[in-house]
Amino acid sequence: MPATLFGDRTNKDQVENGLTFAPKFDDRGLIPVVTTCAATGQVLMQAWMNADAIRKTIETGEAHYFSRSRQQLWHKGATSGEYQIVHDFRTDCDQDSLLLVVEQKGGKCCHVGHPSCFYRSIPIGHRTDGLIQMTPAKD
Amino acid sequence: MPATLFGDRTNKDQVENGLTFAPKFDDRGLIPVVTTCAATGQVLMQAWMNADAIRKTIETGEAHYFSRSRQQLWHKGATSGEYQIVHDFRTDCDQDSLLLVVEQKGGKCCHVGHPSCFYRSIPIGHRTDGLIQMTPAKD
Numbered sequence: 001m002p003a004t005l006f007g008d009r010t011n012k013d014q015v016e017n018g019l020t021f022a023p024k025f026d027d028r029g030l031i032p033v034v035t036t037c038a039a040t041g042q043v044l045m046q047a048w049m050n051a052d053a054i055r056k057t058i059e060t061g062e063a064h065y066f067s068r069s070r071q072q073l074w075h076k077g078a079t080s081g082e083y084q085i086v087h088d089f090r091t092d093c094d095q096d097s098l099l100l101v102v103e104q105k106g107g108k109c110c111h112v113g114h115p116s117c118f119y120r121s122i123p124i125g126h127r128t129d130g131l132i133q134m135t136p137a138k139d
Numbered sequence: 140m141p142a143t144l145f146g147d148r149t150n151k152d153q154v155e156n157g158l159t160f161a162p163k164f165d166d167r168g169l170i171p172v173v174t175t176c177a178a179t180g181q182v183l184m185q186a187w188m189n190a191d192a193i194r195k196t197i198e199t200g201e202a203h204y205f206s207r208s209r210q211q212l213w214h215k216g217a218t219s220g221e222y223q224i225v226h227d228f229r230t231d232c233d234q235d236s237l238l239l240v241v242e243q244k245g246g247k248c249c250h251v252g253h254p255s256c257f258y259r260s261i262p263i264g265h266r267t268d269g270l271i272q273m274t275p276a277k278d
Contacts, residue, residue, distance in 0.1 A: 019203055058267050089263055090257040091261060099185075112232045118189065132197070134262050
């Protein structure tokens with residue numbers, strides 16, 4: 001990959017207000033990415049990208065991640081057919097996080113079988129003096 | 140903090156399908172969290188929590204994070220008044236990511252002055268043979 005793909009991060013104002021993409025990777029070369037559904041706005045999953053996953057996502061318009069468990073590029077849907085077609089791809093103010101807005105082919109994002117990976121809610125307003133019990137999420 | 144707050148993660152089926160909250164922290168004791176707006180569904184920010192931030196968020200119903208730059212608990216809004224009132228708090232299938240659905244007091248989440256931190260879009264479908272130039276996001 002050419003070294004010129006990403007901008008440098010020396011100028012904080014450029015990183016926050018400029019239009020040159022200058023992502024911050026962690027010490028494993030990864031950056032977190034949040035993926036939402038274009039049709040519903042629902043948060044589908046949270047995963048990770050490396051530089052190559054970013055490049056492949058931009059070039060193909062299909063979501064590519066870096067699988068930490070398999071330690072390799074992960075073209076989501078390549079084995080299941082449940083591709084994610086990218087409608088929008090964004091970065092945040094300090095460019096240390098990414099957002100993908102996608103059309104989820106097949107309708108189910110999560111490997112457990114739910115439309116979204118976030119299918120359990122943690123109770124709010126309770127004392128925390130023992131194991132926290134969750135509830136199935138409302139949607 | 141009592142050691143009994145979080146479940147153990149030895150059983151994959153329990154982690155994925157059980158209702159005991161058993162978050163996975165990274166080697167810094169942190170877990171990523173995505174925050175969305177309850178009213179619009181918009182992704183506002185991505186940040187991090189440690190165990191104490193999780194406990195404070197549950198007990199108070201206001202978003203608490205862990206600031207990596209300041210290396211301390213961050214009660215969002217404590218200095219600006221722009222608190223985040225938690226409507227829903229979720230974890231994902233493998234419990235290594237969190238989701239907060241909030242009412243953003245003051246309407247602006249991002250320190251740069253935008254409603255959302257994700258105010259720039261990365262172009263899709265282009266060749267990646269040079270610095271990537273972004274565009275202002277549509278919303």
